[in-house]
Amino acid sequence: MKAPVHIYYELYNFYQNHRRYVKNRNDKQLRSKEYELETTNCAPEATTVDGSPIVPCGLIAWSLFNDTYSFAIQNKAIEVNKKNIAWQSDKDEKFGSDVYPKNFQQGGLIGGAKLNESIPLSEQEDLIVWMRTAALPQFRKLYGRIETDLAANEQISVTIQNNYNTYSFEGEKKLVLSTTSWIGGKNDFLGVAYLTVGSLCLFLALAFIVLYLLKPRTLGDPSYLSWNRNPDRH
Numbered sequence: 001m002k003a004p005v006h007i008y009y010e011l012y013n014f015y016q017n018h019r020r021y022v023k024n025r026n027d028k029q030l031r032s033k034e035y036e037l038e039t040t041n042c043a044p045e046a047t048t049v050d051g052s053p054i055v056p057c058g059l060i061a062w063s064l065f066n067d068t069y070s071f072a073i074q075n076k077a078i079e080v081n082k083k084n085i086a087w088q089s090d091k092d093e094k095f096g097s098d099v100y101p102k103n104f105q106q107g108g109l110i111g112g113a114k115l116n117e118s119i120p121l122s123e124q125e126d127l128i129v130w131m132r133t134a135a136l137p138q139f140r141k142l143y144g145r146i147e148t149d150l151a152a153n154e155q156i157s158v159t160i161q162n163n164y165n166t167y168s169f170e171g172e173k174k175l176v177l178s179t180t181s182w183i184g185g186k187n188d189f190l191g192v193a194y195l196t197v198g199s200l201c202l203f204l205a206l207a208f209i210v211l212y213l214l215k216p217r218t219l220g221d222p223s224y225l226s227w228n229r230n231p232d233r234h
Contacts, residue, residue: 001179005146007080009065012172016060016133025058025131030121033098045111048103055102056121056131062105064130066113068161069143069175073154080144086128095121095128112164136189140176150177 015021026042028035039046042057071078099122101115115124122128129141150156158175166173 001150001177003145003147003149004081004179005150006178006180007069007143007145008140008176008178009067009143010138010140010174010176011065011166012138012174013169014134014139014166014171015137016139017135017137021059022133025056025060027094029053030056030094030099031096033096033100036099036102045107048106052103054104054106055099056104056115056127059111060131060133061127062111064112064115064127065141066163067173068163070159071146072157072159073150075157078146078148078156081147082125082144084125085142085144086125087132090128090132091122091125095124097122146177 023041024043024045026035026038026040029038036055037053039053039057042054042059045054045059045062046057047053069080071080097120100120101117101124104117105111105114113126115127126143134141160175164173
């Protein structure tokens with residue numbers, strides 16, 4: 001596998017597209033320190049018991065994925081690059097450089113990963129990747145990259161800290177190593193979707209052509225047009 005080798009975690013039966021889950025965030029609070037107290041739509045992860053705002057608030061941030069992976073070949077550790085795994089537009093426009101985590105994961109029930117309170121949200125790329133919610137209950141999200149080539153038949157040892165609770169919702173999780181080409185990575189769903197939609201369009205086009213040939217549309221009598229334009233008509 002030629003570098004960079006992309007590391008993904010894949011979740012099954014996790015409905016990030018659920019209406020209440022998708023709305024459970026406050027974009028103003030994420031963008032600017034000025035709106036730190038703005039926790040609209042974030043209940044039940046809006047404020048602490050004493051009323052202090054949680055930053056970032058909401059269930060999406062609260063459920064942040066927190067499994068960790070480390071890799072080694074013949075007991076030699078492989079470095080994982082976790083920089084630039086999020087969209088640059090998200091880092092620049094959606095998450096503020098002056099917004100720092102506050103009161104996060106301090107309640108009685110911990111949902112997932114904790115955040116470093118000395119690092120602004122614009123640099124917390126694991127959070128940024130997670131908060132770009134997936135459209136389907138089966139999805140992959142980028143964890144990091146291996147910047148060295150992996151040779152064929154090379155045995156890779158993976159150490160996994162199994163922190164994220166998928167048992168409560170009967171979910172599954174997988175670790176995926178993948179490479180990309182100039183047209184992107186392998187994604188069976190997109191290929192199947194394109195072929196399905198294309199085949200459907202072709203079928204409908206052929207059906208309309210056959211219907212038109214068998215039963216062409218009857219044209220109307222245009223003579224009434226000249227009759228309507230007759231200035232002598234009363």
